[in-house]
Amino acid sequence: MTITQLYYVLAVAEQQNFTKAAEKCFVTQPTLSMQIQKLEDELDVLIFDRSKKPIELTEVGKKIVNQAKNIVNESYRIQDIVDQEKGFIGGEFKLGIIPTIMPTLLPMFLKAFIKKYPKIKLKIEELTTEDIIARLTEGHLDAAIAATPLEHEAIKERVLFFEPFVGYIPENHRLHKKVTLETTDLEIDDMLLLQDGHCFRDGVINLCKAFKNQIDDQFQLESGSIETLVKLSNEGLGMTLLPYLHTIDLSDKAKKNLRFFNEPTPAREVSLLYHKSELKMQIIDAMHGVISGIIRGAIAFQNVKIISPLSK
Template sequence: MTLTQLKYIVAVDKHRHFATAADKSYVTQPTLSMQIHKLEDELGVILFDRSKSPVVPTEIGEKVLDQARIVLNEARKISDIVQFQEESLSGTFRVGVIPTVAPYLVPRFLHSFLTAHPDVELVFEESLTATILDGLESDELDAGIIATPVKNAHIYTEDLYVEPFAGYLSKSHPLVEKELLSVDDLEQTNIWLLNEGHCFRDQTVKICKEATRKRGSEIEFRSGNLETLKKLVEQNYGMTLLPWTATKYSDHNSSEAIIKEFSEPVPCRKVRLAYGRKHLKENILKEFRESIIRSLPEKLLNADQQMVIE
């Protein structure tokens, strides 16, 4: 039995397809299949039901896979112990970031962090929350930046900042005449939203929930990217909501759209740093978090008079 064989069966379980698992493991399918057959022969059991599509683990296969993940996680810690000594700040640090945070937060702290810690290799993966949590659970990620609570005893979170929502309105929108928006205003208009799976979409829907139920407003789903929604607004179509950090990359005097903040209590989201419970990279994690905090304006560190949408 080898660690490589264990990696292959975990890959097959993850992708539920031998060819895809081989591709993601950077080997040919015959190589992966041969190694899994060898492992099955050695153990004297069948790990996968190959008659089904997608392929699924057998009952004994599920138990073997659970243990394989534990073995692989523990094996990774051997190199971590050497690489991430108490006095050392070096090595690879893998971070998952949700798409509505990544382009607006990472540029704020990346340069200063890498300047202060040139021996740390940061690897960012832009993913939805569910994928990031899976990555933390499987130890494929060292940390995640998310904007929803976590109900998992194996994952810890620390608050980073509280971020207000802001309206992004076309020039001809009736709400542009208001100095500040209120949550009640949102019942008067359709709002462009992200596709399902984005926590920012879910939070926007929660803000609009009561108004939508009362007025029967139509909600339109168009994109997985905030920048695309902004472009729709700039083409004189309706409005959308943006995280406050996204507005800092927009021109308040744009000829195509207007940014409007909310009156108190301001609807906002809480952005969190998530990481695994057993963590050998506390030194990097601590510096990473502090670097983020130092990059933020005071506005985002003060949650007074704000309405957190979870």
């Protein structure tokens, strides 16, 4: 039994196809098939039911795959040990970021991070929280940046910063003349929200539900981006809530529509996520240090109340 054979098994289990798995592993399909066959012969079991389309794991195959994930992850740790011993901070690093954080946070830290750690080859993807959880647990991401807490047993969360919610209220709105907002001012019926699947949407709903006993979850209008929400609000279709970092680059005219909450300010917790196996911790530590250092100069809010992104 070899680690390579287990790696091939994991690839077939994920792709449910020998040809696609071979392409992912950069080997020929006969080579991959032969190695898996050798493993099955050694164990005297069938890992895959090849009669099914797509290919399925047998019952014992499911147990083998679960254990293979642990073994392959632990094998990666050996290289981690060597890298840390040598003080090496580099290599490929796959990072996922949720859509409501990507456009504001990434430009703030990316250039500084690349300059400080030129040997790290970053691969960054914009992903939903659901996809991030799946990819972290499957080992396809090294780390991610998302709103927390997520309370997932396989994922560790390391807080980066707290980002306040800010009201964006157009001139014709009932709350426009208010200098500051109370959470009790919010009414979900005239709130523009992101489409389902965005954790910031869930945070806004949870914020409103914390102060309303009965809320109808049928909303007037939903959009796929925060920028669109601002434009729709300017058209008089309702107010919206923005993450604080999205307010920094608004025009002077648009900033006149911003209303901050009285303390404790409702905010989302933004964290660096990684698998509990703690692989590539030297890079995770480096990223946490760079982002935390930069963000301290951008967000000065202290007295905040964390609004969970978990759907309730």
